[in-house]
Amino acid sequence: YVCVCVCVCVAYRHSMGVCSLHSHPSLDHVIASGSYDESLLLWDDRNASAPLKEGHLGGGVWRIKWYPSGPSHHHHHHQGLLAAACMHNGCWTLDCNVASGEPMELLHHYTGHGSLAYGVDWCKSRESCLQRPSPVAAEVGSIDGGGDVDGDGSSPPRKEPPLLLASCSFYDHSLHIWSTDIDRHPS
Numbered sequence: 001y002v003c004v005c006v007c008v009c010v011a012y013r014h015s016m017g018v019c020s021l022h023s024h025p026s027l028d029h030v031i032a033s034g035s036y037d038e039s040l041l042l043w044d045d046r047n048a049s050a051p052l053k054e055g056h057l058g059g060g061v062w063r064i065k066w067y068p069s070g071p072s073h074h075h076h077h078h079q080g081l082l083a084a085a086c087m088h089n090g091c092w093t094l095d096c097n098v099a100s101g102e103p104m105e106l107l108h109h110y111t112g113h114g115s116l117a118y119g120v121d122w123c124k125s126r127e128s129c130l131q132r133p134s135p136v137a138a139e140v141g142s143i144d145g146g147g148d149v150d151g152d153g154s155s156p157p158r159k160e161p162p163l164l165l166a167s168c169s170f171y172d173h174s175l176h177i178w179s180t181d182i183d184r185h186p187s
Contacts, residue, residue, distance in 0.1 A: 011048040013041055019062055022082075026069040030098050032082060034061025040084060040104070042096055053096060055104035059089025063119050067163075081107075081182065083165055085120040091167045093180050108180040115171035123164035123177065 020034035030052070033041045040061050041051040067081035080097035090111040096104045162179035169176075 009045075009048045011043065011051075013051055013054075014039060016060075019060070020064045022064045022066055024098070025066050026079060027098060032064050032066070032096070034064045034084060036060040038086070038089075040064065040082075040094070040096075042098060042104075052098060053104050055094065055096075055106070057084055057086045057089060057092055057106075059086030059117070061085075062087050062117070065121050067122055068124060078163075078182070081163075083120045083122060083167075085117040085167055087116045087118070089117075091117050091120050091165070093163075093165070093182070095182075107182055110165075110167065110176075110178050110180075112176050112178065113167065113169035113172065113174065115169045117167055118170050119168040121166050123166055 014033065014035040014037050016036035018033050018035045020032075022032050024030035024032070029045045031043045031045055033043065035041075038057055038059055038061065040055045040057055042053040043051050061084050063085040065083045067078045067083075069079070080095050080099075082094045082096045084092045084094065086092060090109055090113060092109055093107045094104050095107055162181040164177060164179050166175060166177050168174065
């Protein structure tokens with residue numbers, strides 16, 4: 001038995017090759033596309049005549065990844081987060097809140113790679129990376145975000161730990177694990 005596939009829609013909004021697609025993990029009909037034309041577009045797959053949102057990331061958008069959803073990723077305010085590996089322009093985290101009329105917001109820019117940024121993904125368990133002695137744990141601090149930092153016996157309010165991402169690059173053969181704090185992004 002052979003299934004016949006029928007194309008139901010074609011969108012030609014990108015001006016160069018499209019190299020990445022990712023469906024939103026919890027919002028039906030939302031898909032993101034990235035292209036060599038340095039743009040990231042969000043689409044409603046029920047009407048692809050025009051993108052819902054678009055952003056220019058300054059590098060070929062080689063890989064995109066929505067923040068995961070599921071039992072361990074229940075934070076509703078993370079629902080619009082997307083990570084992008086942008087070849088010559090490092091990696092970005094963005095707020096692509098589909099429900100709002102606001103444009104995509106560039107949250108953080110990671111430029112630690114010495115060559116083309118080709119892959120990016122969210123670390124599914126922040127605790128697993130931070131509980132081991134490593135340069136990452138030293139950089140981002142303890143998982144509870146607390147401790148007696150003032151030396152007066154008081155602890156600062158508990159804060160959500162930073163989000164961890166992994167990215168990789170081409171010519172220098174490297175994997176980087178880095179953190180981003182979405183509550184303290186540059187304005």
